[in-house]
Amino acid sequence: MENEQTRAILAICLLAAFADNRKDALEREHIRRVAASLSRDAEIDLVSLYQDVLLQRVQLDDQTAALDTPELRHLAYEMAVGVCDADGVHDPAERAFLERLSAALQLAPDKAAHCIEEADALAAAPLATGPSSASGPSIGEAVSAPAPAVDEAELDRSILQAAILNGALELLPQSMASMAIIPLQTRLVYRIGKAYGYELDRGHINDFLATAGVGLTSQYVEQLGRKLIGGLLGKVLGGTGRSLGSAATGSAMSFASTYAIGQVAKRYYAGGRRLDTDALREAFSGLLGRGRALQQRYLPEIEQRAGGLDLGRLMTELRG
Structure with missing residues (x-):
């Protein structure tokens, strides 16, 4: 190319x-x-x-x-x-x-x-395997939720596994792999909100991500741009690709952004949704930096996950 x-x-x-x-x-x-x-x-x-x-x-x-x-x-x-x-x-x-x-x-x-x-x-992938009759509250709306017993260690593990999966998807050459990242991030926020007693709809989750400073469109443009510039998408076209450097960078960013989204959602819903816009963005920025630092530690697991990923099966599961 x-x-x-x-x-x-x-x-x-x-x-x-x-x-x-x-x-x-x-x-x-x-x-x-x-x-x-x-x-x-x-x-x-x-x-x-x-x-x-x-x-x-x-x-x-x-x-x-x-x-x-x-x-x-x-x-x-x-x-x-x-x-x-x-x-x-x-x-x-x-x-x-x-x-x-x-x-x-x-x-x-x-x-x-x-x-x-x-x-x-x-x-339009479903947020959960079962239907939900409740809609999520708007960002900033005062809402009290029941305080369920939450296994925070298990939530941390699920956030880490989601980050590893999304980092692995960025190492695959198909553009469809990148398309799966945002639905997986959205589903992660839904699960975290539900763990703390909130039933969220897609509109609320998109508002939450935008308020935290996550640009969904720009994130996707960057994911595909790095694959394209690095030559990774060229593999789909029968080429050898120029370098995996950009793909590795994209993988690191997808890991970090997913980790930060999960952790800031955990803080937000655990705290009864009391963080304002500035606090949400500050928290997300700090957690993004921590996610970047963690990515190197988990790089072997990311690469191993990429090697064993069945993209077709993942897409089928996402679509419900």
């Missing part, structure tokens, strides 16, 4: 990220930092590309023209669908963008529909 093709796919991902016109200033800043971070590992000025996309100086047809094989065009579409679904099933504006993209890429309608069906199934 040439730099021009890598740049084109990343441009398409950024166009997808802003397709809904609803990204707030915080999410845009997350994505800008992603571009700056990826630029350090690539021979591409992604900060400039980010600015061009934000200011609508990038044309979709120009980017799709650089993708000259069916495999590259399918990969670009799959990644764009994942970006649109990162913060929930895509809305009408994102659907219109994906229709324009599939036409520009000259994708067969059945292949485009299959990509969307898979991504939507993950985005």
